[in-house]
Structures are given as structure tokens and as C-alpha cells.
Amino acid sequence: MNRFTNWIKIVSLAALVFALAGCSFRTIDPSEMTEAAPSETVHEPAASQQETDDGKTERDPSTVPPTEEAGSDTDTETETETDETTQEPFQTEPPPVTDPCPTETIETDDVSTETSGLQAKERLQAALDAAHTYLPAIDSAAWHHLEDAVAAAEDALAHGRSGSYEEVMAALESAMAEMDARFVVKNGVTYVDGILIINKTYGAPKSFAPGNDKTARAALDRLIEAATADGVTMEINNGYRSYSSQEKLYDYYVKRDGKAAADTYSARPGYSEHQSGLVYDMEAWDETSPQALWLDEHCWEYGFIIRYPKGKDDETGYSYEAWHLRYVGVDVSLRLRELGMTLEKYLGITSRYEEG
Numbered sequence: 140m141n142r143f144t145n146w147i148k149i150v151s152l153a154a155l156v157f158a159l160a161g162c163s164f165r166t167i168d169p170s171e172m173t174e175a176a177p178s179e180t181v182h183e184p185a186a187s188q189q190e191t192d193d194g195k196t197e198r199d200p201s202t203v204p205p206t207e208e209a210g211s212d213t214d215t216e217t218e219t220e221t222d223e224t225t226q227e228p229f230q231t232e233p234p235p236v237t238d239p240c241p242t243e244t245i246e247t248d249d250v251s252t253e254t255s256g257l258q259a260k261e262r263l264q265a266a267l268d269a270a271h272t273y274l275p276a277i278d279s280a281a282w283h284h285l286e287d288a289v290a291a292a293e294d295a296l297a298h299g300r301s302g303s304y305e306e307v308m309a310a311l312e313s314a315m316a317e318m319d320a321r322f323v324v325k326n327g328v329t330y331v332d333g334i335l336i337i338n339k340t341y342g343a344p345k346s347f348a349p350g351n352d353k354t355a356r357a358a359l360d361r362l363i364e365a366a367t368a369d370g371v372t373m374e375i376n377n378g379y380r381s382y383s384s385q386e387k388l389y390d391y392y393v394k395r396d397g398k399a400a401a402d403t404y405s406a407r408p409g410y411s412e413h414q415s416g417l418v419y420d421m422e423a424w425d426e427t428s429p430q431a432l433w434l435d436e437h438c439w440e441y442g443f444i445i446r447y448p449k450g451k452d453d454e455t456g457y458s459y460e461a462w463h464l465r466y467v468g469v470d471v472s473l474r475l476r477e478l479g480m481t482l483e484k485y486l487g488i489t490s491r492y493e494e495g
């Protein structure tokens with residue numbers, strides 16, 4: 140019994156060891172096999188992929204346009220079915236693309252790239268022309284982006300770098316969109332960077348009748364108080380003016396002085412800043428008067444600006460008015476005094492009637 144059982148144990152042990160050894164060999168082999176054998180089974184799809192890749196790479200070099208044909212075909216087919224169809228398109232596609240297509244598609248490609256290149260150039264030129272309408276503008280981040288984009292577009296066009304047209308135009312359009320975002324129209328009135336603008340370029344509808352702005356009026360009261368404390372008597376001549384009252388005023392000036400002359404000092408109805416309710420004309424008609432001198436020195440501290448400074452007719456659209464104050468808030472008024480800029484220059488906008 141013992142010997143027999145021992146023998147059995149020995150045999151079973153041996154078998155176990157052998158089996159373990161075999162298993163260990165197999166476990167080792169498979170690891171090697173996975174690289175070899177599985178690679179063979181995988182290799183078929185891999186080979187088909189390589190072949191399809193080769194097919195693609197062959198098509199790609201044959202120039203870009205063919206990829207439209209090949210790309211669209213492979214895309215639709217690979218989208219519909221993945222593994223199985225890869226063989227089909229691979230079998231069907233390569234022959235036509237490699238043999239006959241190259242010469243034909245290359246010709247059509249060259250033509251299409253030339254036409255698309257011309258279109259890209261025209262579109263870029265048009266975008267560049269549009270971008271130039273934003274210039275000159277203020278020293279803002281948005282404007283600098285536009286300036287850079289314009290320079291890049293001009294450079295690309297000047298050197299005929301058609302390959303960069305699309306990229307350059309995208310930057311140009313992005314910069315213009317950035318500029319456009321600064322302009323917001325509310326109730327028919329334009330705000331640039333949040334600042335209400337009524338001038339010869341940006342009119343207001345008859346329906347816009349806000350009356351005198353309370354914040355502006357409170358600031359003016361503080362200004363008058365300060366001027367009075369300085370010994371300067373400051374009187375208000377007028378403030379808010381409605382569309383219709385401006386209409387009467389302008390018509391009167393046109394009859395008296397003619398349209399061309401009237402346009403230099405009086406706004407057409409819908410284009411008077413007085414309609415904003417943010418404007419006051421002070422009793423400071425003479426620029427050497429104590430009132431005018433005090434305003435020129437101090438109005439900025441209360442959020443007002445001398446809206447139409449001397450010698451800035453081309454920017455503001457109006458001749459010098461020592462008395463016309465516009466409320467813009469202290470941040471902007473102090474900034475404008477620091478920069479020595481008109482509101483038009485600061486915002487990068489014009490003040491011109493569309494028709495003379």
C-alpha cells in the first residue's frame with residue numbers, strides 16, 4: 140500500500156511537475172506567441188490597414204484634392220462599416236485612384252486650387268478693405284489685434300503667400316468681430332465700449348427721448364458748486380433737447396446761414412448729442428471767459444469733457460465749443476484729458492454724415 144501509494148504520489152508528482160512545467164512553458168510561449176502568432180492574426184488587419192494607409196498616402200502625395208474623393212469615399216464607407224468594409228474599399232479604391240485618377244485629378248486639382256486660391260485672394264482682399272474702415276482707431280487691445288491682422292494680410296498678399304490666405308483671413312475676421320463686439324445698439328442708439336454716442340455718424344431715432352440724465356445732472360450740480368466756491372458763477376444755458384426741438388433749431392440755422400454753414404455748428408435732427416440727456420451748454424460763450432477757463436481746467440474732475448475741442452473739427456465733426464459739456468463719467472473723462480483725445484479719437488470712430 141505504502142509503496143504503491145508512494146509510487147502513485149511520485150508519478151502524480153512527476154505528472155504535476157511536468158504539467159506545471161508545460162504550463163509554465165506555455166505561459167512563456169504565449170507571451171512570445173502573442174507577439175508572433177497573434178501578430179499574424181492581427182497582422183492581416185494590420186496589413187490591410189497598412190495597405191489602406193499606403194493607399195491613402197499614395198493618394199495624398201498625388202496632391203491634396205484627391206483626398207476629397209478618397210477621403211469622402213473612405214469616410215462614408217468606414218462610417219457605415221468598420222472592419223469588413225476596410226477590405227472592400229481597400230480593394231476597390233486603390234486601383235482606380237492609383238492608376239487613372241492621378242493624372243486626371245491632378246489637373247482638376249491644380250485648376251481647383253488655382254480658382255480657390257483666386258477666390259481666397261479676393262476674399263482676403265475684401266476682408267482687408269473692410270478692416271481698413273475700422274482704421275484709424277484708438278489705442279485699444281481690439282484695435283491692435285486688428286492692426287496686426289491687417290499687417291499680416293497685407294504681407295501675405297504682397298508676397299503672394301496663398302497658402303496662408305485662409306489663416307490670415309481668419310485672424311482678420313476674428314479681429315473685426317472683436318471690433319464689432321464693441322458696438323452695441325440699444326433703442327436705436329449706438330454705444331461704443333459702453334459709451335453712448337450721438338454724432339454725425341451715429342444718429343438717434345426720434346423715439347429716443349430720455350430727458351436729462353440724473354447722474355449727469357448730479358455731477359453737473361457738483362461742478363457748479365465747485366466753480367461757485369472758486370468764485371466763478373456757472374449758469375446752465377440748456378441741456379436735453381428732443382428730436383423735434385433740434386429739428387426746429389437746425390431748420391432755423393439752415394434758413395439763416397445755409398446748410399453747409401449750419402452743419403459746422405448745429406446738428407441735424409437725430410444727430411444732436413443734446414438728445415442723449417448727457418450734455419449741457421454752459422454760459423461760457425467766450426473761450427477766454429472765467430467760465431470757459433474754469434471748465435477747461437476742472438470739468439474733467441466731475442466726469443465731463445469739452446466735447447468739441449479747438450482744432451479737432453475733423454474728428455468731432457464740429458468746430459470748437461468752449462461751452463458744450465458731455466458727461467462720460469470720471470474714469471473716461473480723466474483718461475481723455477490724460478490722452479488729450481477727443482471722444483471720436485478715443486473710441487476709433489468717425490463723425491461724418493453719410494451724405495454731404
Ligand SMILES: [Zn+2]
Binds near residue numbers: 464
Ligand atoms: Zn451743445
